[in-house]
Amino acid sequence: MEEFLxxxxxCFHNRIVTNKDFRIFAKTFLTMFKLSIQNFLTKNNFxxxxxxxxxxxxxxxxxxxMPAHAKAWLRVMNDYNLPFTETExxxxxxxxxxxxxxxxxxxxxGRDSTEEERAEIYSVKVKYFDECGDPKPMPFALELLExxxxxxxTLGVVTGSAQPLLxxxxxxxxxxxxxxxxxxxxxxxxxxxxxxxxxxxxLEKVNLKPWEAVVIENAPFGVQASSAAQIYTIxxxxxxxxxxxxxxxxxxxxxDSVKDLFENWGKFEFT
Numbered sequence: 001m002e003e004f005l006x007x008x009x010x011c012f013h014n015r016i017v018t019n020k021d022f023r024i025f026a027k028t029f030l031t032m033f034k035l036s037i038q039n040f041l042t043k044n045n046f047x048x049x050x051x052x053x054x055x056x057x058x059x060x061x062x063x064x065x066m067p068a069h070a071k072a073w074l075r076v077m078n079d080y081n082l083p084f085t086e087t088e089x090x091x092x093x094x095x096x097x098x099x100x101x102x103x104x105x106x107x108x109x110g111r112d113s114t115e116e117e118r119a120e121i122y123s124v125k126v127k128y129f130d131e132c133g134d135p136k137p138m139p140f141a142l143e144l145l146e147x148x149x150x151x152x153x154t155l156g157v158v159t160g161s162a163q164p165l166l167x168x169x170x171x172x173x174x175x176x177x178x179x180x181x182x183x184x185x186x187x188x189x190x191x192x193x194x195x196x197x198x199x200x201x202x203l204e205k206v207n208l209k210p211w212e213a214v215v216i217e218n219a220p221f222g223v224q225a226s227s228a229a230q231i232y233t234i235x236x237x238x239x240x241x242x243x244x245x246x247x248x249x250x251x252x253x254x255x256d257s258v259k260d261l262f263e264n265w266g267k268f269e270f271t
Contacts, residue, residue: 032253033253033264033267033268033269034269036252036253037049037232037252037268037269037270039252040232040252041211044210044211044230046210046211046230047211048211048271049211049214049232049270049271050211050212050270050271051153051212051213051214051270051271052153052154052206052208052212052213053153053154053155053156053206053208053212053213053214054148054153054154054155054156054213054214054215054216055155055156055157055158055199055202055206055213055214055215055216055226055231056155056156056157056158056215056216057094057157057158057159057215057216057217057218057219057222058157058158058159058161058170059093059094059135059159059161059218059219060093060138060218060219060236060238060239061138061141061216061217061218061236061238061258062137062138062141062157062170062173062174063135063136063137063138063141063169063173064135064136064137064138064139064238065135066089066090066093066218066238066239068129068132068133068135069089069093069129070086070089070090071128071132072125072126072128072129072132073088073089073100073125074086074089075125075128076121076124076125076128077104079124080121081108082101082104082105082108083104083107083108084104086240087240087241088104090219090239090240090241091219091220091221091241091245092221093218093219093220093221093222093239094160094192094193094194094217094219094220094221094222094225095160095192095193095194095221096160096162096186096192096193097122097125097160097162097186098118098119098122099192101113101117101118101121101122102118105117105118134169135169137173137174138238138258139257139258139259140257140258140259140261140262141174141258142173142174143262144258144261144262144265145174145177146177147262147265148265149177154182154206154208155177155178155182156178156182156183156184156202156205156206157170157178157182157183157184157185158184158198158199158201158202158215158226159183159184159185159186159198160185160186160192160193160198160221161185161186162185162186162187167183167185170183181205182202182205182206184198184199184201184202184205188201189201192225193219193221193222193224193225194220194221194222194224194225194228194249195225195228196225196226196228196229197225198225199215199225199226199228199229199231200229203229203231210229210230210231211230211232213231213232214231214232214233214234214270215231215232215233215234216233216234216236216261217233217234217235217236217246217251218235218236218237218238218239218246219239219246220241220245220246220248220249221249223235223246223249223250223251224249224250226250227249227250227251227252228250232252233250233251233252234251234252234253234254234255234261235247235251235253235254235255236254236255236256236257236258236260236261237254237255237256237257238257238258243256
């Protein structure tokens with residue numbers, strides 16, 4: 001009940017909630033799900049969303065790894081006297097690390113970084129990340145995956161990561177959930193997020209069309225990529241940035257956490 005009250009529209013704040021109020025809010029809440037799908041179909045000129053696969057981002061969705069990533073980025077950028085903030089770590093999440101380094105390098109030095117400079121900085125960043133210890137699964141990620149598996153949906157991972165530890169942890173923490181051939185990482189694409197190539201590659205791997213899949217993302221660059229690939233995108237705002245960043249970059253609907261999405265998955269009406 002507390003969660004329900006917290007999510008009431010402002011017109012219901014500071015008043016007694018009646019059964020009628022509850023029915024109005026529930027109807028509005030369900031309409032939100034339907035409208036997000038209808039808007040997606042109209043925007044992309046699709047006839048229906050015939051769900052057969054769910055494609056997951058990894059950091060910040062499957063694993064609660066972004067705090068460690070942010071810490072590692074801040075530390076390595078400081079080592080190399082490159083200006084960088086925690087907010088930037090979250091806003092740049094999803095794109096290849098080399099791109100993040102190059103953008104900051106250009107801002108500081110007025111030139112592109114060399115391949116050797118990017119490789120050196122990124123290797124130190126990976127070292128700092130590994131020193132943070134194994135990232136733990138995001139709360140309710142496994143429960144959501146098991147639910148989708150029971151619905152006989154194909155499950156894939158689309159990540160900008162090139163870190164072997166994280167990729168290895170997918171099977172360790174989610175055994176039997178993902179097929180290796182359904183995982184797209186930085187090693188599989190030439191242009192990572194925010195470009196659509198990673199999600200187009202994932203559709204190719206699962207042999208499906210955009211209107212047959214759904215993406216679950218937590219990063220602005222990620223939702224840019226999936227939206228550009230014309231896939232219905234569910235944002236989960238698991239970091240400190242405002243959810244408007246996800247909506248403005250292309251998310252069709254946004255939840256406050258993976259737990260929130262898990263508890264509301266049944267409200268989606270996918271054909």
